[in-house]
Each structure stands twice: as C-alpha cells, then as structure tokens.
Amino acid sequence: MVDRSVGPRIAVVGTGLIGGSILLRLRETYPDVTGWDPDPATRALGRDQGVRFPDELADAVRDRDVVFLAGPLSSLPETLLTVARRTGDHCVITDVGSTKGAVARFAVEHGLAGRFVPGHPMAGTERSGLTAAAPELFDGAAWVLCPAPEGIGPFRLLTGLLVTVFSARVVPMAPTVHDSVVALSSHVPHLLAGSLAAAAADVDVRDAVLGLAAGSFRDGTRVVGTPAERIADMLFQNRDQVLRQLDQVRAVLDGLVDAIRRDDQDALVERYRQAQELRHALFARTLDECRSEFPAGGDHATELAYLLELGSAGGYLTGCETGADVVTYLGRRPPA
Amino acid sequence: MVDRSVGPRIAVVGTGLIGGSILLRLRETYPDVTGWDPDPATRALGRDQGVRFPDELADAVRDRDVVFLAGPLSSLPETLLTVARRTGDHCVITDVGSTKGAVARFAVEHGLAGRFVPGHPMAGTERSGLTAAAPELFDGAAWVLCPAPEGIGPFRLLTGLLVTVFSARVVPMAPTVHDSVVALSSHVPHLLAGSLAAAAADVDVRDAVLGLAAGSFRDGTRVVGTPAERIADMLFQNRDQVLRQLDQVRAVLDGLVDAIRRDDQDALVERYRQAQELRHALFARTLDECRSEFPAGGDHATELAYLLELGSAGGYLTGCETGADVVTYLGRRPPA
Structure with missing residues (x-):
C-alpha cells in the first residue's frame, strides 16, 4: 500500500513542540508530508517553511498512509475519530500523548485497534510551539509503542519508521504498564x-x-x-x-x-x-544485543508476549524487518 | 598584617572537591598557599601539583593570614579549635560548611567570633575529591559570609578576597537566616x-x-x-x-x-x-547596582544592618574597599 518510490505519505496533526519536531524530521526523509494545526498562525508558519498545511484537517489527512496525532491530550479522542473517518482503512494512526490506557481503551471501543497504535516519545523541552520544534529532538530517545494483536502490522511499520527516520529506541509496552x-x-x-x-x-x-x-x-x-x-x-x-x-x-x-x-x-x-x-x-546500564524472528502471519501471541516482556525488562527495539513469511526484531536488553 | 608584595599567606584545610577548588584558584593568584588533608594520598597528590602540603596540620597553618576550613561538617568544630590554637590572633579563619548556625554559635562560645567568619560557597558538583576540583568552580557563584560585629574586619577582608580572586557574589547573611x-x-x-x-x-x-x-x-x-x-x-x-x-x-x-x-x-x-x-x-531577576559607605571604625551597627538586609533581599556584594576612615561596599540588589 505504500509507494516505495516516494515512501509513505504522512500527516502530522497538531504541530506544537512535539508534532512540529516530528514533522520537521519526516520532511527531511520523505517528499510528501503534510501538517495541520487548529491555529491559523501555526499553519501559516508551517507553509513558510515549505510544508503543505491545508486549512481543513480532512484535506491534510485524506490520502495519507500514516498520521501522527500530536495535539493536546484532552482533544485526542475526538481528533482520532475525525481522522479515522477521513482516512482509508489502510491508514495507520498513532499518537504522542503522555498517557496510553484511556486512548487505547477508546480505540478498542471504537473499532480502531487494528490501525491505531498508541505511542509516546519520551522527549521534550520546557519550550513549546512550532517555533521551538527541532528535527533532532528524538535522536536516541525512548519512544513507547503499544502493540495489540489486531494491530501488529501497523506496529511493525511504525517501529521500522521510528527507528529509521527518528533514530529512536522503540519500547514496546502494554498501555497500563x-x-x-x-x-x-x-x-x-x-x-x-x-x-x-x-x-x-x-x-x-x-x-x-x-x-x-x-x-x-x-x-x-x-x-x-x-x-x-x-x-x-x-x-x-x-x-x-x-x-x-x-x-x-x-x-x-x-x-x-x-x-x-x-x-x-x-x-x-x-x-x-x-x-x-x-x-x-x-x-551505566549494560545492555546485550538481541534478535528474534516470528512468523509474519498467525495469531502473533508469541510475538506480542516477546515484545511486552522486552519493554517491561527495560529493553528496546532498534530494528524491525518484515519479510513475506518472517518478521525480525533487533533490539537491546538488560542481561537476564 | 598582610605583606602586600606577596599577598596574604593562605592555607586550605581539607582539600576535597570544594577545598581543592579553592586551593587551585588561590594558587593562580598568590605565591604562598599551603594545603592540608587528613588523607596522605591527597597530600601526595597536592604536592604533585606543586603545592606545599605538610604532613602536620600545624605546619600547614602556623604562619598563615587566612585559613579556609573545608573538611566534613561533622569534623568542623574540632578543626576550628585546632587551627585557632596553631595560628596567630591576626589570622582570619572561614569555613565552607553547608549549615552556619551551629558553627557560628560554637565560635562565639569559644571566643573566636572576632576572627572566624562562617562561610558557604553555593557551588559544587556530584563528584568529589581533589581530582574533581576545578579552579573555576566558584565563578559567579553565590558565596555566603556571616558578618558579626566583633568580626567585621575579617568579613571585609574575606569579601574583598572572594570577589577579587573567585569572582564570587558575596551574600551577607545571619547564620540562622x-x-x-x-x-x-x-x-x-x-x-x-x-x-x-x-x-x-x-x-x-x-x-x-x-x-x-x-x-x-x-x-x-x-x-x-x-x-x-x-x-x-x-x-x-x-x-x-x-x-x-x-x-x-x-x-x-x-x-x-x-x-x-x-x-x-x-x-x-x-x-x-x-x-x-x-x-x-x-x-530573569532585575538587579540594580548599589554602593554604600560606612565609617571604618565605630560599632558597625549600621554597616551590619545594611549587610544583613542586602542578603535577605536577594542582593549581593561585588566589591569591598577598605580605606583608613571609610569602607565602601559595591553590590547589586533587587529594586525596592
């Protein structure tokens, strides 16, 4: 579904410090990235920086493969529903909110767990706004993603993206943990x-x-x-x-x-x-390199158990390669 | 009492992070600086750096004009008595301990308030020992000194020294405050x-x-x-x-x-x-420059009141010039 010649078409919704930094890094890698923010001045600022910022949210997300939701936590459920309605079923949605239990339950209740992957990059500064955004904000930062059985494909795709584009350490974790x-x-x-x-x-x-x-x-x-x-x-x-x-x-x-x-x-x-x-x-944590393979298909129970244990143990993923039959995770973890 | 051709003869007793940093900065300015530490290895290290470190505390402090006490807080009273006994009455003693009430009372009880000025430089790192010491540690740092009526001369001398040699902001303050x-x-x-x-x-x-x-x-x-x-x-x-x-x-x-x-x-x-x-x-504190003059002699009540108010108000001294008749303080303070 992703055109490999141009990479995924991505939108970032809510372009303050976090969303803006995501947007700035993505556009260094992919030619087709759009932004949207409820604040007209922020949209104008984004356009000044050469990014497409439609006035309507629907126009910013309509044809996207991936959408990052980065607005305030309290607006997240409503924005998630809007974006889900305005995008195709293939479109993977993730967020950057600082709590995950509530939004994960909300996604399940609204039948979106198959394409919404709760996320949380552990980076920030005490500054705010698109003017404070910096494309290197997430270099080496922990970035939590919450895998679900029905959303394992989107989880794999996002893991590869975050590791490759953001140099992030992806920490797989259950929302409540x-x-x-x-x-x-x-x-x-x-x-x-x-x-x-x-x-x-x-x-x-x-x-x-x-x-x-x-x-x-x-x-x-x-x-x-x-x-x-x-x-x-x-x-x-x-x-x-x-x-x-x-x-x-x-x-x-x-x-x-x-x-x-x-x-x-x-x-x-x-x-x-x-x-x-x-x-x-x-x-001064000692971490060992680790590598695990799982069937690309099936019920993913073993894969999911592996991922959740890795995050709880203080480990993280440094790569995810998805083949036709096999998915391979690379990572680092504390010695047993 | 201080030979102006070589400057004051100074000793630093206890040359860990704080004392060592004081010592390293002093020797950049004055030719005659001695050190002492209860740890033989530290004394050897000090000698390797070209500083005189006698084995006996008495030999390190005997002929000094100023002694800085920088050992552990719990050893301070005993060290103060020892150093006071081993030095002349003209010798000014100060300390760098992080509390001031107890040692100030102790000095009064032992008749040392005329030459002991409680002090506390507000700088440090989480490292420790002479190997971690750095001569620039106190640049621009607040350095509390506690003036007493009977010790106003030593207070003026130390203020001038700390401002000139350490580029410190001297904050005059009562020990309990x-x-x-x-x-x-x-x-x-x-x-x-x-x-x-x-x-x-x-x-x-x-x-x-x-x-x-x-x-x-x-x-x-x-x-x-x-x-x-x-x-x-x-x-x-x-x-x-x-x-x-x-x-x-x-x-x-x-x-x-x-x-x-x-x-x-x-x-x-x-x-x-x-x-x-x-x-x-x-x-982003706004501070105004201030300047005050007081008679060099007398009971110093007005001078003392000025100094203690300055510190309580969040101000500090940037200079102290003592003439035959007049002492002049330069400083900065928040607007009234």
Whole structure:
C-alpha cells in the first residue's frame, strides 16, 4: 500500500513542540508530508517553511498512509475519530500523548485497534510551539509503542519508521504498564518540581532563596517551565497511577524524615546508597544485543508476549524487518 | 598584617572537591598557599601539583593570614579549635560548611567570633575529591559570609578576597537566616531527589523506569550523586530548618494532590503558574547596582544592618574597599 518510490505519505496533526519536531524530521526523509494545526498562525508558519498545511484537517489527512496525532491530550479522542473517518482503512494512526490506557481503551471501543497504535516519545523541552520544534529532538530517545494483536502490522511499520527516520529506541509496552511507569519516571517528578517551586514562591524568605538557589534547586524545578495546561493534562489523565506512585515516593520521604528525627545517620546513608545505585544504573546500564524472528502471519501471541516482556525488562527495539513469511526484531536488553 | 608584595599567606584545610577548588584558584593568584588533608594520598597528590602540603596540620597553618576550613561538617568544630590554637590572633579563619548556625554559635562560645567568619560557597558538583576540583568552580557563584560585629574586619577582608580572586557574589547573611534559606534552596531538593530515586529502586517496574526515564526524572534525581555522608551531614546539622521547610513543600504537594482528586484543573494550573513565575524569577531577576559607605571604625551597627538586609533581599556584594576612615561596599540588589 505504500509507494516505495516516494515512501509513505504522512500527516502530522497538531504541530506544537512535539508534532512540529516530528514533522520537521519526516520532511527531511520523505517528499510528501503534510501538517495541520487548529491555529491559523501555526499553519501559516508551517507553509513558510515549505510544508503543505491545508486549512481543513480532512484535506491534510485524506490520502495519507500514516498520521501522527500530536495535539493536546484532552482533544485526542475526538481528533482520532475525525481522522479515522477521513482516512482509508489502510491508514495507520498513532499518537504522542503522555498517557496510553484511556486512548487505547477508546480505540478498542471504537473499532480502531487494528490501525491505531498508541505511542509516546519520551522527549521534550520546557519550550513549546512550532517555533521551538527541532528535527533532532528524538535522536536516541525512548519512544513507547503499544502493540495489540489486531494491530501488529501497523506496529511493525511504525517501529521500522521510528527507528529509521527518528533514530529512536522503540519500547514496546502494554498501555497500563506504560501509565504506571511514566507516573514514576515523569509525572511524579513534575509534581515534586511544582511543589518545590510553588513553596519557594510562598515563603517569607522567597527573595533570599532566589539569591542562593543552587544547582539542586535549579535542577529540581526545571520541568515547571512546561506549559501548565500540559502538566495538568497528564496528571489528570493518569490520576490513579500518579497517586499510587506518589504514595511510594512519600513513603520513602517519610522514612528519610523519620531517620532525621531519630538521628539515625546509618539509615539515611543506606537509603541514599540505594538511590545512588538507581541513579548510576540510569547512565551505566549494560545492555546485550538481541534478535528474534516470528512468523509474519498467525495469531502473533508469541510475538506480542516477546515484545511486552522486552519493554517491561527495560529493553528496546532498534530494528524491525518484515519479510513475506518472517518478521525480525533487533533490539537491546538488560542481561537476564 | 598582610605583606602586600606577596599577598596574604593562605592555607586550605581539607582539600576535597570544594577545598581543592579553592586551593587551585588561590594558587593562580598568590605565591604562598599551603594545603592540608587528613588523607596522605591527597597530600601526595597536592604536592604533585606543586603545592606545599605538610604532613602536620600545624605546619600547614602556623604562619598563615587566612585559613579556609573545608573538611566534613561533622569534623568542623574540632578543626576550628585546632587551627585557632596553631595560628596567630591576626589570622582570619572561614569555613565552607553547608549549615552556619551551629558553627557560628560554637565560635562565639569559644571566643573566636572576632576572627572566624562562617562561610558557604553555593557551588559544587556530584563528584568529589581533589581530582574533581576545578579552579573555576566558584565563578559567579553565590558565596555566603556571616558578618558579626566583633568580626567585621575579617568579613571585609574575606569579601574583598572572594570577589577579587573567585569572582564570587558575596551574600551577607545571619547564620540562622542562611540555614532557613538553604533548607529550601538546597537541602529539601536533596531530600526530594533521594525519595524519588530510592522509590524507583524499590518498585516492581524498576527496570522499565530505567528504560523510560525522561529529562524530568534525570533532573529530579541528579543530586543523589552527592556522597551520601555529605548529604546526611547537611540534613542532620540543619534538621529543624529542613523539617520546617519540608512541611511547607508537603503542604503544597497535598494541595496539588487534592486538586487532582477533586478534578479541579483550574486550581492545579494556578499553582503551576505560581511555580513558573518563581522559576522565571530565578533566571530573569532585575538587579540594580548599589554602593554604600560606612565609617571604618565605630560599632558597625549600621554597616551590619545594611549587610544583613542586602542578603535577605536577594542582593549581593561585588566589591569591598577598605580605606583608613571609610569602607565602601559595591553590590547589586533587587529594586525596592
């Protein structure tokens, strides 16, 4: 269905920081890429950069092979339905929202699980808008894709695309696992940063804090620069997992406070040693190369189980080659 | 008392990351600088770099005009007494510890407030040891000094030295105010970072968190790389202020959680707007130049009041010129 001479025809819907960066990278590779954004000024800016930005969403997506949905999380379900209606059944749709459970359920309920693959690139800056977009934003970044049995073909196609075009590490993951993980790896850090910065805004020594703010305070508050509506969107959409993971962090914090009150230096040092090991592992993970083949047809149960286990184990895909009979995944994973 | 042809004779006691960086910068300016460290290997390393590192602390400090104390916080009182005994009454002593109330009281109790000036340079990295030291570590950094009426001469001398040699911003501050401020600007951020990283080490999705850790998690856990004993030292020594400021941060966090539970998006967005304003002010503070003169002699009450107000208001000193009759401070401060 994809004309190999020009590559897939792709649209990006919602061209802020993330969508804009996707668009800019895609157009470096493929000649036929379109954009759409609800904001007329953004569409004009996109046209100034030489990209086709029709005024109507339908015109931007009509003949596409792949559509990336990158608007605000709260508008995603409606946009997904609109784009699905305006595109052919062969068209693969994915999104970039920061939570995946709700949109995955929505797609199943609306019969779209065969061509909608929930996605989440783990990259960003505290800036926003098409003017802040950068084609290299996803180089080496983790990019979650959620494979489903009925959508394994679209998953394979997108994996190949993200690895080839974006140099991304594709992390296959079930939507609910993703939401639990990002609650701790992204959403709770946003909550802590917001609490620290807002508390400093309140206190009587605010001005002196500004004068003495050290690296720890600057690092610990960096992500509050993210637009407030985007932070609210992700916290509210992932409420249950955020509150559950926050409880774990608060339990550790209570333990540290208890150690401070009891003057138990050993207990505190031991906890920080564990924290340091985790921090060290962030940057010094040992990963082995891995390669697995599966039948291209069939029920894909083994393939799916392999993919989900790979992501949960902290591994990722670096390639996906689909032949007539066999699909081959290349990847990297922590040693068993 | 200082021979102007060679500048002050200075010793640095405890030459890890902070002390080593002080030493390396001082020797670029002054020919007669000595070092001492309890670790023989560190002393040998110092000698390899061409600095005099006697084996005995007494030999390193005996004839000095200024001594910087940069060992662990818990060893500070004993080292201060030793150095005070081994140096002349004209010798100015300062420290670099991350809390100031306890050591300031200790100096008063031991009759050393006339020549000991509590200090705290707000710079560092998560690395440690003389091998990690860098002479440019304090360029442009805030460096707290705590002036006392009986030690105003040493305060003026050190201010001039820190501004001239280290290009530091000298923040004059009362010891208790300093401890309250750094509890929020440095110690609580260390607690939050430790809680986040240690919680991630505990959870069942640990490996997946490592695979998906985004910028927010990396930034939010950076300072756990600081040696655990150093973190414990500063949290325990500043316990009351740390717990008081942590309560403020937890109150804000409780409010955010409450907004999430109540589905009150407006309340959450409003809080993040306040957090963003504070964050913005960190990098875009408007500061006016200021200049004040005081009599070189007298009881220094007006001079002291000026200095402490300047630091509390978020200002700092950029120069101190002491004449026979008049002392002139140059600085910058937020507009009234």
